[in-house]
Amino acid sequence: MARKRVTLTAASLGALLAFGSPSLDAHAQTAAAATQDSDTLRRADADMRRVIEKLMQLGARPIGTQTVEETRRGPSPADAVKAVLRDQGKDPAALMAALGVKKQDMTYPTAGGTQAIRIYTPGTASGPLPVIVYIHGGGWVIADLDTYESSAMALAKKTGAIVASVEYRHAPEFRFPAAHEDTYAAYKWALANSAKFGGDAKRVAIAGESAGGNMAIDVAIRARDEKVQMPLHMLLVYPVAGTDLTTPSYKRNEHAVPLSKPAIEWFVKNTIQSPADLQDPRLNVYGKANLAGLPPATIINAEIDPLASDGQLLAEKLRAAGVRTTHELYKGVTHEFFGMDAVVADAARAQDLAARELKKALAGNAAGTN
Numbered sequence: 001m002a003r004k005r006v007t008l009t010a011a012s013l014g015a016l017l018a019f020g021s022p023s024l025d026a027h028a029q030t031a032a033a034a035t036q037d038s039d040t041l042r043r044a045d046a047d048m049r050r051v052i053e054k055l056m057q058l059g060a061r062p063i064g065t066q067t068v069e070e071t072r073r074g075p076s077p078a079d080a081v082k083a084v085l086r087d088q089g090k091d092p093a094a095l096m097a098a099l100g101v102k103k104q105d106m107t108y109p110t111a112g113g114t115q116a117i118r119i120y121t122p123g124t125a126s127g128p129l130p131v132i133v134y135i136h137g138g139g140w141v142i143a144d145l146d147t148y149e150s151s152a153m154a155l156a157k158k159t160g161a162i163v164a165s166v167e168y169r170h171a172p173e174f175r176f177p178a179a180h181e182d183t184y185a186a187y188k189w190a191l192a193n194s195a196k197f198g199g200d201a202k203r204v205a206i207a208g209e210s211a212g213g214n215m216a217i218d219v220a221i222r223a224r225d226e227k228v229q230m231p232l233h234m235l236l237v238y239p240v241a242g243t244d245l246t247t248p249s250y251k252r253n254e255h256a257v258p259l260s261k262p263a264i265e266w267f268v269k270n271t272i273q274s275p276a277d278l279q280d281p282r283l284n285v286y287g288k289a290n291l292a293g294l295p296p297a298t299i300i301n302a303e304i305d306p307l308a309s310d311g312q313l314l315a316e317k318l319r320a321a322g323v324r325t326t327h328e329l330y331k332g333v334t335h336e337f338f339g340m341d342a343v344v345a346d347a348a349r350a351q352d353l354a355a356r357e358l359k360k361a362l363a364g365n366a367a368g369t370n
Helices: 010-017 027-045 046-057 070-072 078-085 092-098 151-157 180-197 211-225 248-252 260-270 275-281 310-322 345-362
Strands: 101-110 113-121 129-135 162-165 199-209 232-236 299-302 325-334
Touching: 027 046, 027 101, 027 299, 046 078, 046 211, 046 345, 070 162, 078 092, 078 151, 092 151, 101 151, 101 180, 113 151, 113 180, 113 199, 129 151, 129 211, 129 345, 151 345, 162 180, 162 199, 180 199, 180 211, 199 211, 199 345, 211 232, 232 345, 248 310, 260 345, 299 310, 325 345
Parallel strands: 129 162, 129 199, 199 232, 232 299, 299 325
Antiparallel strands: 101 113, 113 162
């Protein structure tokens, strides 16, 4: 029997929009953190546990228990990885430099002015190179190019492609669909300007993590609908793909670290303009979007993550629409693990899978599996 799935409605969102106060007292924050830590640390593998423990030692508070400004200033999982490396006697900056990936900061025009786009070029490559337009995560509210630099640099190193990492307007200052508009503008800019940074405009893929994965598939859908050159492949790393907060992974990982169900509710509250946005196919992708005719996809998920079911449901809908789709769930790791290859073994394996699928697609052989 099919499981009944409940999607957030205007009525149910009333409580969500009232979720939490901007900042809880210290006792409430400590209690919330303890609830999250106990289950995540028990289920995480040794590599992942080390990062989560370090994140807590750095003073990270559960997302949703502070103001937007406080959350943006707080320690990130990327900070925790750097701290673990230093504990191991390693220099994070030296390890990044050893990848041999060159960086160049540029800008692209949007309806809101201009935004940054950082170009990562493999140091040993020559000639026009394929391009991966990469969109970072952060729930549309937090994080930036620096927070997700390790993911972008790893993809450039392992694929031999140029990675164009996109910044965009953040909520709540600029609410939905501002970020979606910006990232689509960045994709079109990359197609038109790839020669300026050594890229091959005919070989372009799209990639994104978390909220960035949501925007990445939207880029492909909009390119299809507007008859713009579509990306050759979609890499969607634990993407936000729906607005149903009652899926199995939301229930199983309600108090996970670093991403919990209350954190998602906080991101949504700060991002949408009205409850009607929850039915927009750009957010409710597996529920509302037309997925036919899209390029092959690789979807990567973490087991200890409220978004694990989103990836599974999206993979099922893509396959049903005839889209060749590779989907892999990594056990014992949490949301944000993908860029942690320096300290989490499964991150390196996930990156290798992503790189293989991207290289095949960018070489004109989008094999995928269905």
